[in-house]
Amino acid sequence: MIKTGQQHIESLRDGRQIFLDGALVGDATSHPAYRGAVASVGRMFDFQSAPENRELMTFETDTGTRANKIWQLPKSYEELKARRAGLVAWTELHAGFLGRAPDHVASCIAGMAMGLEVFEAYDPARAKALADYYRYARDNDLYLTYVIINPQADRSKSAAQQQDPFLSAGIVDRDAEGITVRGAKMLATGGIMANEVFVTCIQPLQPGDEKYALSFAIPMNTKGLKILSRKSYEAANPSVFDNPLSSRFDENDAVLYFDDVKVPWDRVFIVDSIEMVAKQFHATPAHVYQNYQAQIRLAVKLKFLLGVARRITEVNGTTNFPQVRETLGQLSAEAAMIEAFVTAMEAKGVQRGPYFVPDRHTLYAAQTLSQQLYGKVLNTLRELAGGGMIMLPSSVQDFANPELANLIGKTQQSPAADAEEKVKFYKLAWDAVGSEFASRHAQYEMFYAGAGFVVKGHAFRTYDWDGAKALLDRMLGSYALADEVAPPAARAAE
Numbered sequence: 001m002i003k004t005g006q007q008h009i010e011s012l013r014d015g016r017q018i019f020l021d022g023a024l025v026g027d028a029t030s031h032p033a034y035r036g037a038v039a040s041v042g043r044m045f046d047f048q049s050a051p052e053n054r055e056l057m058t059f060e061t062d063t064g065t066r067a068n069k070i071w072q073l074p075k076s077y078e079e080l081k082a083r084r085a086g087l088v089a090w091t092e093l094h095a096g097f098l099g100r101a102p103d104h105v106a107s108c109i110a111g112m113a114m115g116l117e118v119f120e121a122y123d124p125a126r127a128k129a130l131a132d133y134y135r136y137a138r139d140n141d142l143y144l145t146y147v148i149i150n151p152q153a154d155r156s157k158s159a160a161q162q163q164d165p166f167l168s169a170g171i172v173d174r175d176a177e178g179i180t181v182r183g184a185k186m187l188a189t190g191g192i193m194a195n196e197v198f199v200t201c202i203q204p205l206q207p208g209d210e211k212y213a214l215s216f217a218i219p220m221n222t223k224g225l226k227i228l229s230r231k232s233y234e235a236a237n238p239s240v241f242d243n244p245l246s247s248r249f250d251e252n253d254a255v256l257y258f259d260d261v262k263v264p265w266d267r268v269f270i271v272d273s274i275e276m277v278a279k280q281f282h283a284t285p286a287h288v289y290q291n292y293q294a295q296i297r298l299a300v301k302l303k304f305l306l307g308v309a310r311r312i313t314e315v316n317g318t319t320n321f322p323q324v325r326e327t328l329g330q331l332s333a334e335a336a337m338i339e340a341f342v343t344a345m346e347a348k349g350v351q352r353g354p355y356f357v358p359d360r361h362t363l364y365a366a367q368t369l370s371q372q373l374y375g376k377v378l379n380t381l382r383e384l385a386g387g388g389m390i391m392l393p394s395s396v397q398d399f400a401n402p403e404l405a406n407l408i409g410k411t412q413q414s415p416a417a418d419a420e421e422k423v424k425f426y427k428l429a430w431d432a433v434g435s436e437f438a439s440r441h442a443q444y445e446m447f448y449a450g451a452g453f454v455v456k457g458h459a460f461r462t463y464d465w466d467g468a469k470a471l472l473d474r475m476l477g478s479y480a481l482a483d484e485v486a487p488p489a490a491r492a493a494e
Contacts, residue, residue: 080449141266169182181260188253295363
């Protein structure tokens with residue numbers, strides 16, 4: 001099944017419990033806090049279902065049907081690159097501002113499916129549940145989010161050591177039908193617009209945390225599942241002209257509370273195993289595959305931000321200043337670095353059984369550097385713009401006042417754009433760089449892959465230290481002190 005936008009939007013009218021501003025949201029698809037983002041996701045599904053995008057966006061499954069390439073399990077380097085082309089085209093629809101668009105968690109589940117033998121060694125029944133779920137999600141074109149972090153609370157204590165033993169989601173009961181889960185998980189980015197949620201824990205669990213060692217997937221409208229939405233940036237910024245990004249791409253984030261939620265066994269992939277909760281990500285291609293997608297998204301986002309940077313200099317008439325061209329050159333090199341990392345992940349990819357998987361260390365190297373890069377890019381755009389992003393008309397309504405419109409025409413001058421075009425552009429630039437929406441994205445790009453020390457730890461563990469040591473040892477072995485310093489007897493003979 002290849003969904004249209006309308007089909008996806010209709011699927012969200014399922015009675016899910018979303019709480020915002022102290023009240024239950026009736027229908028997220030029409031609510032002013034979410035409807036712009038929902039419509040943007042709808043356009044993504046319309047794009048994938050358009051006949052002219054069939055080859056770009058879909059592939060033929062093992063059952064002869066078509067599915068979105070986000071679910072593809074590439075068997076070669078060429079298939080991996082072709083999949084990336086589809087992901088890039090989809091990401092360009094939102095310029096990388098939907099961090100949890102449907103392609104992210106689909107990549108995670110697909111990566112687990114590529115490592116199904118790890119689940120089979122753990123528990124054949126749970127492996128079957130995962131394999132069946134992968135096919136179900138693929139064939140029904142589901143949009144998945146995930147919650148894989150426990151509430152922060154007291155980070156010095158394990159989940160089991162918290163004052164409330166069910167602060168973090170854990171098993172409260174089980175029977176022949178399934179498990180019952182109670183507690184909270186975060187951070188359901190995009191959950192308002194998703195069909196289902198994948199629930200597990202990516203943080204290291206400690207002995208005694210077995211009841212939190214879970215992995216399962218359920219619909220967002222499951223009985224007892226409460227979606228606690230953060231503040232909506234979209235609700236505060238309804239004008240597309242004034243806030244072109246936050247009015248349309250605020251994917252929202254939410255805490256999910258499981259109020260004794262029943263999860264059937266055919267939706268449970270791991271239970272009680274601390275070891276397997278870690279293995280599902282790192283002993284399978286899942287962690288690499290999902291974060292490879294994230295780097296594809298980031299490459300698109302940086303390309304968009306470089307477009308903003310260049311346009312700032314054109315609007316301000318500074319493009320030919322030597323110091324400005326130097327700054328743009330630096331930005332272009334940094335954006336190209338991320339693109340190069342993506343292509344290198346593919347070129348250095350390895351065969352894992354029948355599947356071709358991106359290179360693990362190249363991914364972690366990219367994440368390490370990109371966490372440091374995003375904030376730097378935003379600051380550079382601020383420097384290029386100066387006051388241009390701040391001294392703007394208060395809202396689109398100023399243009400409706402003839403006197404104000406005349407003054408705007410005089411005060412918003414530019415060598416490259418008329419007043420309306422300049423204001424339109426700088427409203428966009430501010431929404432990308434300085435608005436509350438932009439601030440959330442700066443935080444997101446810093447932490448979506450984990451804290452910096454975690455990402456650097458992945459880079460450390462996956463580097464070819466043996467090869468580096470061998471290279472050093474060969475150099476050290478190519479010379480010796482004795483080659484240049486003769487023993488005393490030899491010196492006397494001379």
